[in-house]
Amino acid sequence: MGNIVKIIILSCGLKKKSKSRSMARHAFGHLQKLRVDVEFVNMQDYALPFCDAETETLHHPRVLNLKGKIQKADALIVATPVYNYSGNSMLKNVMELTGSAWQDKVVGFLCAAGGERSYMSILSMANNLMLDFRCLIVPRFVYATDKNFDTDLKLSADIDARIREQNEMVIKLTGALT
Numbered sequence: 001m002g003n004i005v006k007i008i009i010l011s012c013g014l015k016k017k018s019k020s021r022s023m024a025r026h027a028f029g030h031l032q033k034l035r036v037d038v039e040f041v042n043m044q045d046y047a048l049p050f051c052d053a054e055t056e057t058l059h060h061p062r063v064l065n066l067k068g069k070i071q072k073a074d075a076l077i078v079a080t081p082v083y084n085y086s087g088n089s090m091l092k093n094v095m096e097l098t099g100s101a102w103q104d105k106v107v108g109f110l111c112a113a114g115g116e117r118s119y120m121s122i123l124s125m126a127n128n129l130m131l132d133f134r135c136l137i138v139p140r141f142v143y144a145t146d147k148n149f150d151t152d153l154k155l156s157a158d159i160d161a162r163i164r165e166q167n168e169m170v171i172k173l174t175g176a177l178t
């Protein structure tokens, strides 16, 4: 497809059996089939410090490693559980620690929630990225609830289709910008 783009799947769910991570893996598998340059970044592996704005925290080796990866990407697909009508605190912490690395990226979201009513809950984080770092937010974000997963966290057909649609939109938008 089009120009060569580099995409990061940023999986922020920390639960052992995480629905948002299952969505992230699904998106990753589909992008690999499209032969896109895609990297899966699992925040379970990072043990990041909390952002306190101290220089030593911002220069922590794991923070710099993650920041470098984000900087090199053209687009990010962020998978997060919905917690208290927002993304989870891991996602917020990553945004605080790596902020400027997000500048001008295309960003899509994969949200796993308990119910239908938090459908618009990712918008505050989308707004942060749009206003702080001029990210181009993909409006076709994916929102799944418990009823979209079976007991092995396999996804329903409609969510599979939404993930594919978003992936293709991320590639199209990124290709047009690079």
Ligand SMILES: Cc1cc2nc3c(=O)[nH]c(=O)nc-3n(C[C@H](O)[C@H](O)[C@H](O)COP(=O)(O)O)c2cc1C
Pocket: 013, 014, 015, 017, 018, 019, 020, 021, 080, 081, 082, 083, 084, 085, 086, 112, 113, 114, 115, 116, 117, 118, 146
């Ligand atoms: C602390 C906490 C807050 C939550 N807040 C919401 C919420 O505001 N709206 C909602 O629909 N689900 C909420 N949930 C349910 C989770 O979004 C749901 O379990 C989701 O599948 C978690 O994703 P994960 O499996 O990737 O961890 C909350 C769960 C927890 C533990």
